[in-house]
Amino acid sequence: MPRKPKSELDLDQLARIERGVVATPLIQWYPGHIAKAEKALQEQLSRVDVVLEVRDARIPLASFHPQIPAWIGTKPRLLILNRVDMISPWEREQWQAWFRAQGESPYCANGQTGDGVMAIFKAAQAAGVTINERRKLRGMNPRPVRAVVLGFPNVGKSALINRLLKRKIAASAARPGVTRQLRWIRISDQLELLDAPGVLPANLKDQNAAIKLAICDDIGEAAYDNQRVAAALVDLLQDLNQAPRLLNRYQASLGERSGEEYIVYLATQRFQKDNERTGRQLLQDFRRLALGPICLERPPSP
Numbered sequence: 292m293p294r295k296p297k298s299e300l301d302l303d304q305l306a307r308i309e310r311g312v313v314a315t316p317l318i319q320w321y322p323g324h325i326a327k328a329e330k331a332l333q334e335q336l337s338r339v340d341v342v343l344e345v346r347d348a349r350i351p352l353a354s355f356h357p358q359i360p361a362w363i364g365t366k367p368r369l370l371i372l373n374r375v376d377m378i379s380p381w382e383r384e385q386w387q388a389w390f391r392a393q394g395e396s397p398y399c400a401n402g403q404t405g406d407g408v409m410a411i412f413k414a415a416q417a418a419g420v421t422i423n424e425r426r427k428l429r430g431m432n433p434r435p436v437r438a439v440v441l442g443f444p445n446v447g448k449s450a451l452i453n454r455l456l457k458r459k460i461a462a463s464a465a466r467p468g469v470t471r472q473l474r475w476i477r478i479s480d481q482l483e484l485l486d487a488p489g490v491l492p493a494n495l496k497d498q499n500a501a502i503k504l505a506i507c508d509d510i511g512e513a514a515y516d517n518q519r520v521a522a523a524l525v526d527l528l529q530d531l532n533q534a535p536r537l538l539n540r541y542q543a544s545l546g547e548r549s550g551e552e553y554i555v556y557l558a559t560q561r562f563q564k565d566n567e568r569t570g571r572q573l574l575q576d577f578r579r580l581a582l583g584p585i586c587l588e589r590p591p592s593p
Contacts, residue, residue, distance in 0.1 A: 317501075318501035318504075318510065318515050319501075325490060328472065328488040329490055331472075332362075332439075332473060332490065335439070336362060336366075339363075339437050339439045339485060340366065340367070340418070340422045340436050341369065341418045341419050341437070342359075342366050342369070342438070342439055343369050343371055343415060343484075344369065344370050345371045345441065345442035346372055346373065346442060346443075347373065348372040348373060348374045348377060348378050348399070349377050349378055349586050350587050351386055351588060352500070352591075353497075353500035353504055353588065354442065354446055354507075356442070356443060356491065358490075358492065359441055362441075367419070369414055369415060370396070371398045372397050372399050373400050373402055373446055373447040373450075374401065374402070375406075376403075376580075376584065378586040379586070382584075382586040385589070385590055386586070392593075398410055400451060402448075402450030402451040402453075402454055408451060408454040412482065415436060415482060416481050416482055419438070419482075420436075422434075435477070435479070435481055436481060436482050436483070437475075437483050438482060438483070438484050439484070439485040440452060440485070440486060440487060441487060443490070444490075444491065444509060444510065445508055452476060452486055455482075456476065472488070473485060473486070473487050473488070474486050489509075491510070502523045503587050506523065506574065507587070516570075517567060517570035518567060518569075519551075519570075521550070521570035522549070522554050523550060524573060525545065525550035525554070527587055529545060529550075531587070531589070533585055537557075540581060540582055541557055541560070543556065543557050554569050554570055554573070
């Protein structure tokens with residue numbers, strides 16, 4: 292029987308967590324500003340022509356919001372994989388091919404450098420051309436195409452907007468929850484963008500996805516324990532055959548240790564037996580590419 296990846300919570304364990312039988316807490320984060328913004332967002336969506344859905348390229352599936360399809364209905368949608376600099380070119384090609392096989396045409400971008408942003412700008416304009424064609428037939432004047440940027444917190448939406456504007460107007464920082472209110476921003480005479488706070492389900496039922504969101508800093512730090520999430524990262528690296536990166540970075544081999552055992556071992560070897568500091572440092576190193584570019588998900592098999 293093939294070994295089950297350590298990074299996956301089985302159903303029995305998840306049930307025991309929910310009953311409080313084991314110590315591992317569920318990751319849940321739904322601050323008040325998100326609930327308010329989500330309601331306001333749904334009120335504004337009727338004014339929107341095009342949807343720019345932004346996902347984290349390191350976790351293209353875990354950073355998918357399951358309610359977005361219902362919210363946008365038949366509106367044109369551009370799928371954007373942001374932070375492609377944080378995964379390898381091979382991983383990028385694998386995910387592009389998989390999405391194309393699903394009938395998607397993903398746009399790859401790096402909001403920090405602006406790579407890929409012009410292609411998104413042109414595609415958003417093109418997707419809204421039919422809007423003005425219909426207006427012209429009705430004897431109405433053309434107007435800018437209205438687009439909304441949607442995605443989980445901290446996937447880089449505001450950085451993309453700033454790149455589209457070619458100046459910093461949307462608040463952007465390396466932590467979730469910076470954007471708290473909806474705001475329309477004029478990009479050009481042809482395009483307006485609705486900058487919306489990050490949205491996420493009120494109940495994170497998929498805890499494997501929630502762990503990946505925590506690893507990538509796409510969810511509030513108050514929602515999780517650094518040591519446990521860092522241990523989950525180690526197990527993921529083992530599952531993905533990326534464990535040698537730990538040895539290269541810390542000169543401490545994973546061997547047959549579990550993620551939790553490795554945190555304790557690494558703390559003893561490098562961080563004065565401080566497990567909490569070790570967990571924080573490992574997560575920080577992953578997020579800052581000190582372990583190298585790594586995608587935490589592989590495209591599902593056909």
